[in-house]
Amino acid sequence: MEQILTVKNLKKSYGNMFAVNGVSFSIDRGEIFALIGPNGAGKSTILKMVATLLSPTDGKIDVGGFDVVKNSNSVREIISYLPEDSGAYKNLTGIEYLKIMAGLYNDDNKKQKEYIEKGKAISGLNSRLSDKVGTYSKGMIRKLLLARTVMIAPKLAILDEPTSGLDVINAMEIRRTIKDLTKQGMTVLLSSHNMLEIEFLSDRVAIIDNGKIHDSGTPSELKKKYGKVNLEEVFVEAVKPSFAQNKEIK
Amino acid sequence: MKKFLILLKKEIKELLTLQTILPLVITAGLFMFIGNIVSKEAEKTNKPQDVVLINQDNSTLSSFVVENLTKANVNVSLSTENDINKAISDARGSNKSAILIIPSGFEQAILSGNQKKIDVYTVINNFSISGSKNYTNLLAAFAVTNETLSNSLIKQKIVDINPNVIKNPLAQNEFIVVGDKKANASPNEIMGFVSQQTMFIPIILFFVIVFASQMIATAVANEKENKTLETLLTTPVSRKAIVAAKMMGAGVVALLASVIYIFGFKSYIGGITGGQKATEQTSQIISSLGLSLNTNSYILLGLSLFAGILVALAISLILGAFAEDVKGVAGLTTPLMIIVAIPYFLTMFTDINSLSPAMRYLVYAIPFSHIFMAAPNLFLHNYAPVIWGIVYQLIVFGLFVWIAAWIFSTDKIITMKLNFSKMRKFNKNR
Numbered sequence: 001m002e003q004i005l006t007v008k009n010l011k012k013s014y015g016n017m018f019a020v021n022g023v024s025f026s027i028d029r030g031e032i033f034a035l036i037g038p039n040g041a042g043k044s045t046i047l048k049m050v051a052t053l054l055s056p057t058d059g060k061i062d063v064g065g066f067d068v069v070k071n072s073n074s075v076r077e078i079i080s081y082l083p084e085d086s087g088a089y090k091n092l093t094g095i096e097y098l099k100i101m102a103g104l105y106n107d108d109n110k111k112q113k114e115y116i117e118k119g120k121a122i123s124g125l126n127s128r129l130s131d132k133v134g135t136y137s138k139g140m141i142r143k144l145l146l147a148r149t150v151m152i153a154p155k156l157a158i159l160d161e162p163t164s165g166l167d168v169i170n171a172m173e174i175r176r177t178i179k180d181l182t183k184q185g186m187t188v189l190l191s192s193h194n195m196l197e198i199e200f201l202s203d204r205v206a207i208i209d210n211g212k213i214h215d216s217g218t219p220s221e222l223k224k225k226y227g228k229v230n231l232e233e234v235f236v237e238a239v240k241p242s243f244a245q246n247k248e249i250k
Numbered sequence: 251m252k253k254f255l256i257l258l259k260k261e262i263k264e265l266l267t268l269q270t271i272l273p274l275v276i277t278a279g280l281f282m283f284i285g286n287i288v289s290k291e292a293e294k295t296n297k298p299q300d301v302v303l304i305n306q307d308n309s310t311l312s313s314f315v316v317e318n319l320t321k322a323n324v325n326v327s328l329s330t331e332n333d334i335n336k337a338i339s340d341a342r343g344s345n346k347s348a349i350l351i352i353p354s355g356f357e358q359a360i361l362s363g364n365q366k367k368i369d370v371y372t373v374i375n376n377f378s379i380s381g382s383k384n385y386t387n388l389l390a391a392f393a394v395t396n397e398t399l400s401n402s403l404i405k406q407k408i409v410d411i412n413p414n415v416i417k418n419p420l421a422q423n424e425f426i427v428v429g430d431k432k433a434n435a436s437p438n439e440i441m442g443f444v445s446q447q448t449m450f451i452p453i454i455l456f457f458v459i460v461f462a463s464q465m466i467a468t469a470v471a472n473e474k475e476n477k478t479l480e481t482l483l484t485t486p487v488s489r490k491a492i493v494a495a496k497m498m499g500a501g502v503v504a505l506l507a508s509v510i511y512i513f514g515f516k517s518y519i520g521g522i523t524g525g526q527k528a529t530e531q532t533s534q535i536i537s538s539l540g541l542s543l544n545t546n547s548y549i550l551l552g553l554s555l556f557a558g559i560l561v562a563l564a565i566s567l568i569l570g571a572f573a574e575d576v577k578g579v580a581g582l583t584t585p586l587m588i589i590v591a592i593p594y595f596l597t598m599f600t601d602i603n604s605l606s607p608a609m610r611y612l613v614y615a616i617p618f619s620h621i622f623m624a625a626p627n628l629f630l631h632n633y634a635p636v637i638w639g640i641v642y643q644l645i646v647f648g649l650f651v652w653i654a655a656w657i658f659s660t661d662k663i664i665t666m667k668l669n670f671s672k673m674r675k676f677n678k679n680r
Binding site for chain 1: 252253256257259260263264267476477478480481482483484485486487488660661664665
């Protein structure tokens with residue numbers, strides 16, 4: 001199987017504090033790989049480094065055969081990133097936003113039209129796409145942004161907390177969309193602290209805390225390994241030694 | 251290039267909103283409105299002053315005074331009322347601005363070489379400038395009448411002599427020298443006219459720079475706060491194109507805003523100065539001295555302003571990158587505003603060249619000083635300092651663009667922040 005993303009011994013420090021400390025994993029084409037962990041575990045930092053936003057302090061990230069530090073421009077051609085809690089330009093209409101983003105990914109007008117049509121369909125916003133983004137609800141903005149992220153058919157979609165802050169209905173719709181898109185060959189790296197969501201979406205999971213991966217595998221493998229019924233309990237069990245150690249230090 | 255144009259369009263669309271334009275249009279409209287009102291008030295005060303005059307002397311000389319006051323734009327209504335309180339009450343009722351009483355014995359006293367005062371009761375209805383203008387106009391009319399009366403008396407007492415020689419034996423013939431040109435005119439009149447014509451230039455320049463700076467810093471902070479910048483930075487667009495589009499977008503909107511503002515402000519200034527136009531003689535003198543801006547001067551002034559705006563935009567882009575959210579922008583851009591204000595006020599109230607060398611070089615080091623110094627230099631045809639000023643501004647601009655591009659091409663754009671509210675909290679808690 002072709003590997004789309006390879007992360008080796010990745011580190012990111014701010015002063016003496018390591019936000020990410022020696023993380024390694026890889027993702028195959030068409031796979032949904034999830035990083036799960038509490039707030040501040042280092043999930044978003046890893047995603048930002050893969051998305052070329054932050055430079056690693058140490059280690060190596062390879063996306064589709066390109067190094068994120070040395071070939072960041074080539075990496076940006078094949079990835080698409082959805083930041084956590086992000087907004088869109090309030091004074092643009094939904095359709096204007098999709099057009100602008102399509103134009104930034106491809107100079108070819110025909111290709112741009114393809115992206116926009118796909119974006120329109122994925123967003124499900126129909127006639128509301130003609131309204132200004134400033135008039136959208138949080139769920140509508142998230143759908144628009146998800147549509148923008150995946151409409152260009154990236155080799156790797158990086159989704160940071162894709163359903164954070166959304167109601168149950170909107171969250172379910174977005175999860176279903178992500179799942180459907182991977183069936184068409186898209187690879188997804190996502191982060192979440194919602195274990196239920198991860199269990200539903202992911203092919204493989206990495207449990208992360210204090211900047212380190214504590215364990216990884218398919219949800220069923222992990223549940224079996226730790227003898228637990230859900231990922232939430234698996235997570236607690238997996239990070240227990242680190243939690244106890246931190247408590248001692250405090 | 252295509253991606254740059256897409257980004258530019260996006261920036262302009264984001265900046266050119268009803269919320270941005272409406273306050274400007276309202277401000278410009280208010281300026282026009284105030285200018286219009288002031289202009290109408292000024293017209294009113296230039297009308298002949300309505301006064302009541304009680305001539306208790308009824309002499310040839312008192313009639314001479316009445317006649318000359320009338321010639322000096324005073325509308326005199328004669329009254330025979332002897333009760334001053336009644337006269338005041340009547341005057342107030344008929345909207346007269348003053349009551350003048352020429353006392354009996356006026357002519358006799360003057361002709362015998364003694365002063366005899368005319369009583370002047372000024373009716374004050376308000377304390378505005380237009381209210382005091384009535385009194386000023388009356389004083390001017392008195393001065394003219396006094397001059398005529400004085401000349402007449404001198405002629406009566408000393409035959410065959412020009413009264414001006416007695417009053418002002420020392421008279422000056424005034425010339426103005428500008429560069430290698432000279433003209434026979436009063437410096438006060440010419441300097442007053444030129445400064446009146448150019449007084450709005452620094453105000454507009456200050457406004458444009460402040461507006462552009464605030465706009466781009468807010469735009470960057472807003473993108474950081476909404477995380478739209480994170481999305482933009484992961485697209486396959488060069489970071490330089492992102493920086494350039496942001497600066498150009500803000501520059502275009504700032505220029506448009508300044509046009510609206512200039513339009514309103516010119517109407518305002520036109521109103522408060524009464525749309526004063528140069529007399530034909532003044533125009534000729536100004537032209538012969540070359541004290542007007544030609545096409546080249548306007549191009550240089552425009553280039554200087556443009557270079558200054560570019561510097562302000564580049565600095566503000568960096569400041570915006572430091573902001574964690576839009577609320578933090580005001581605090582971050584305040585030092586820049588102060589730096590712009592220093593040359594603004596200095597050029598309004600003093601000549602930079604008269605400052606001490608240390609202070610002068612400090613002012614020269616501020617890139618915005620060269621914009622404010624450009625207009626006076628261009629009026630005096632000192633092109634070299636203006637050109638060097640533009641070159642210096644462009645060098646400073648290049649330096650700040652390089653810094654901005656570096657910040658945007660590293661993860662500093664995501665990680666660096668200055669949060670004043672957190673800093674305040676930290677200091678409080680310490």
